[in-house]
Amino acid sequence: MGTRILTVEDDERIRSAVKLALEDEGWIVDEAATGEEALERFGANPSDVVLIDIMLPGIDGFEVCRSIRRTSDVPIVMVTARADTHDVVAGLEAGADDYLTKPFAPKELSARIRALLRRVRTADPASPHIRIGDLEITPDDGLVTKRGEQVHVTKTEFRLLVELASSMGRVFSREVLLERIWGYGYFGDGRLVDVHIRRLRTKIEDDPANPRHVITVRGLGYKLQP
Amino acid sequence: MTLAFGLGALLISVALSTSTWAFTRQTQLKQREGDQMNTAVRNARVVRGTLTGGSRPEKMRDFLAALPTGALSSVVREQVSTSPEPPTTSSNPAVGPFEDLPESLRSTVGAGSAAKMHFRADDVPYLGIGIPIPSVDAEYYEILDLAELEHSLERLAVYLTTATVLASAAGASVGWWASRRTLAPLREVSEAAEAIAGGFLDTRLEAEHDPDLAILVSSFNEMAQALQQRVERDARFASDVSHELRSPLMTLAASAEVLHTRREELPERSRSALDLLIEDVERFQELVSDLLEISRFDSGAADLQLEPVVLSEFLRQAVRHTSHRHVPVISSPNSDDLVVAIDKRRMAQVVANLLNNAARYANGASAVVVQYRPDEAEVDVIVEDEGPGVDPAEQTLIFERFARGRSAGARGSDGGSGLGLALVSEHVRLHGGRVRVENRMNTASNPAERDNEVKPAVDADVDSALDTEAAVVTGARFVVVLPVREIAESDYPEGLDT
Numbered sequence: 001m002g003t004r005i006l007t008v009e010d011d012e013r014i015r016s017a018v019k020l021a022l023e024d025e026g027w028i029v030d031e032a033a034t035g036e037e038a039l040e041r042f043g044a045n046p047s048d049v050v051l052i053d054i055m056l057p058g059i060d061g062f063e064v065c066r067s068i069r070r071t072s073d074v075p076i077v078m079v080t081a082r083a084d085t086h087d088v089v090a091g092l093e094a095g096a097d098d099y100l101t102k103p104f105a106p107k108e109l110s111a112r113i114r115a116l117l118r119r120v121r122t123a124d125p126a127s128p129h130i131r132i133g134d135l136e137i138t139p140d141d142g143l144v145t146k147r148g149e150q151v152h153v154t155k156t157e158f159r160l161l162v163e164l165a166s167s168m169g170r171v172f173s174r175e176v177l178l179e180r181i182w183g184y185g186y187f188g189d190g191r192l193v194d195v196h197i198r199r200l201r202t203k204i205e206d207d208p209a210n211p212r213h214v215i216t217v218r219g220l221g222y223k224l225q226p
Numbered sequence: 227m228t229l230a231f232g233l234g235a236l237l238i239s240v241a242l243s244t245s246t247w248a249f250t251r252q253t254q255l256k257q258r259e260g261d262q263m264n265t266a267v268r269n270a271r272v273v274r275g276t277l278t279g280g281s282r283p284e285k286m287r288d289f290l291a292a293l294p295t296g297a298l299s300s301v302v303r304e305q306v307s308t309s310p311e312p313p314t315t316s317s318n319p320a321v322g323p324f325e326d327l328p329e330s331l332r333s334t335v336g337a338g339s340a341a342k343m344h345f346r347a348d349d350v351p352y353l354g355i356g357i358p359i360p361s362v363d364a365e366y367y368e369i370l371d372l373a374e375l376e377h378s379l380e381r382l383a384v385y386l387t388t389a390t391v392l393a394s395a396a397g398a399s400v401g402w403w404a405s406r407r408t409l410a411p412l413r414e415v416s417e418a419a420e421a422i423a424g425g426f427l428d429t430r431l432e433a434e435h436d437p438d439l440a441i442l443v444s445s446f447n448e449m450a451q452a453l454q455q456r457v458e459r460d461a462r463f464a465s466d467v468s469h470e471l472r473s474p475l476m477t478l479a480a481s482a483e484v485l486h487t488r489r490e491e492l493p494e495r496s497r498s499a500l501d502l503l504i505e506d507v508e509r510f511q512e513l514v515s516d517l518l519e520i521s522r523f524d525s526g527a528a529d530l531q532l533e534p535v536v537l538s539e540f541l542r543q544a545v546r547h548t549s550h551r552h553v554p555v556i557s558s559p560n561s562d563d564l565v566v567a568i569d570k571r572r573m574a575q576v577v578a579n580l581l582n583n584a585a586r587y588a589n590g591a592s593a594v595v596v597q598y599r600p601d602e603a604e605v606d607v608i609v610e611d612e613g614p615g616v617d618p619a620e621q622t623l624i625f626e627r628f629a630r631g632r633s634a635g636a637r638g639s640d641g642g643s644g645l646g647l648a649l650v651s652e653h654v655r656l657h658g659g660r661v662r663v664e665n666r667m668n669t670a671s672n673p674a675e676r677d678n679e680v681k682p683a684v685d686a687d688v689d690s691a692l693d694t695e696a697a698v699v700t701g702a703r704f705v706v707v708l709p710v711r712e713i714a715e716s717d718y719p720e721g722l723d724t
Contacts, residue, residue, distance in 0.1 A: 011473050017480035024487050081469060082518070103476035103511055106483050186543040187574055190533075219534070219718035
């Protein structure tokens with residue numbers, strides 16, 4: 001079964017061209033011209049990846065992203081106009097996993113998607129659960145619970161957590177995390193890591209402003225402590 | 227202006243003073259003279275009356291002294307024509323012998339004409355009046371002391387001079403004050419105009435109390451406002467246009483990729499056309515991207531996201547990230563571990579653009595060299611090549627937008643957007659640095675060695691002077707100079723967790 005991508009783009013020529021290119025890459029492409037249409041389609045038939053242009057008529061891309069996030073942890077890639085405005089952070093805060101600036105090469109998009117769909121590191125059979133304070137992480141199931149209750153995290157947030165937990169107490173630099181989780185090299189955008197860490201803290205920490213587990217080590221990166 | 231007022235006041239007061247003084251002197255003297263003349267004539271008549279008839283006062287001197295006159299001395303000479311030494315009587319013998327009177331006065335009177343004359347004796351001014359009395363063969367003289375008059379005139383001169391000086395000083399002060407009032411605001415206006423010309427479009431003048439100047443200020447501010455809006459609108463236009471171009475470019479890029487996948491299926495000619503298409507779509511994308519980048523500088527929206535990096539390591543990564551991966555990065559021993567706060571995205575673009583430029587015009591860059599100069603707190607990042615160098619006349623021009631050197635020739639297949647070096651300049655300037663290009667000459671040693679080599683300067687000069695071979699350009703060197711400062715804890719991005 002092939003991987004299905006939902007593209008949400010109001011410009012029909014872009015939509016058609018991108019569909020052609022992505023299909024060449026082996027993806028199955030569903031299309032939506034508006035945010036409303038996108039939510040309808042996704043609701044009826046959830047895809048494996050969603051690509052959203054932030055500039056949409058009607059409800060904007062951020063809103064679509066937030067709506068999808070209420071019920072799904074599917075990888076979402078935002079298409080933004082500029083790289084250095086707060087659009088990027090806003091998109092990430094709304095729940096996106098990564099972003100691309102228009103115009104992008106469809107090949108580049110494929111690379112991003114492949115990185116986001118990477119499987120989580122499988123657990124060590126001897127210890128299938130990782131315990132951190134009140135949290136319990138089960139990598140094989142993709143499950144995180146806090147005091148017994150399931151915490152809903154996106155696939156990317158989960159992979160980030162598992163990566164940090166793989167070497168408890170070790171400091172991971174942004175560059176390393178960008179490479180492992182997102183497949184970027186030295187010049188990846190550090191904001192991807194920063195916003196995901198923030199999102200993670202909001203979900204698993206008792207007091208996100210004063211984190212106990214997900215710690216920033218200034219000048220070096222991030223680490224996880226029990 | 228001060229000078230004008232001062233000079234004006236000076237001239238006017240000098241004119242007034244001198245004319246006043248001259249006039250006063252003239253009238254005073256004339257008056258004295260006139261009065262004295264009348265008196266002398268009257269007295270001469272009295273003397274004539276007394277001497278007529280042969281009777282002569284016994285005490286001539288007392289008689290003379292009794293005559294009503296303001297003169298210092300009255301003198302009578304008798305038997306002037308008959309006696310070789312006419313007896314002379316003076317009412318005031320202290321004044322001096324008759325011979326002290328000027329020769330010309332005596333001879334004129336002796337010739338039969340009344341005369342008056344100013345003269346000085348022992349540095350005292352006198353007025354001498356002489357009246358011949360032929361009917362009794364006598365001459366009557368009066369000698370007037372003008373010292374007091376002279377003193378008065380001198381005092382007057384002193385007062386007038388003082389007044390002139392004061393008036394001039396007052397004039398100069400008025401001038402200075404007026405110039406401050408009028409010129410200072412004008413200077414402010416010209417400074418504001420300079421600031422605006424320099425790019426600070428939000429410069430405005432403060433409100434003025436003086437109604438005359440208030441109009442100037444408000445007109446200036448209105449003009450500045452209109453100018454700023456116009457410039458911002460223009461800057462936004464370039465940005466908006468480029469922004470709009472993104473969408474069609476997206477379609478072009480995606481479609482080109484689809485066609486490229488099927489390139490082998492295409493007939494020969496279609497394949498060639500496709501290759502051309504794809505190349506120019508890429509060029510188009512680059513141009514739009516560069517235009518958007520540069521318009522952010524114009525609209526003042528460019529900001530710096532600084533991050534401390536080990537510079538030499540950063541440069542290695544940046545080079546590897548480009549299509550010129552094999553250009554070596556050489557750092558001088560003191561630059562190896564140097565940590566600098568830079569905007570990674572911008573500096574990566576600087577490196578890429580300089581390498582692309584070298585590839586385009588000089589057969590590729592030969593090295594990227596890092597040299598730290600701790601004394602000036604600066605570090606040089608130098609992209610060197612072994613190409614034809616850059617004509618000194620063009621070394622500033624090439625950093626301008628869309629400037630292409632004469633050596634560039636026709637726009638080749640790998641012609642850039644024309645903004646590459648302009649962007650380098652803007653990015654570097656945003657960091658507080660600067661960039662320049664210079665030619666490498668065959669007389670210079672390898673720059674990476676230069677640091678460690680102690681070159682005896684004298685020998686070098688002598689050598690090059692004796693060089694029969696002309697200095698030859700062996701390549702170009704693009705030098706990016708960045709300021710280096712202490713890295714503080716706060717320089718490290720803290721993420722977005724606060």
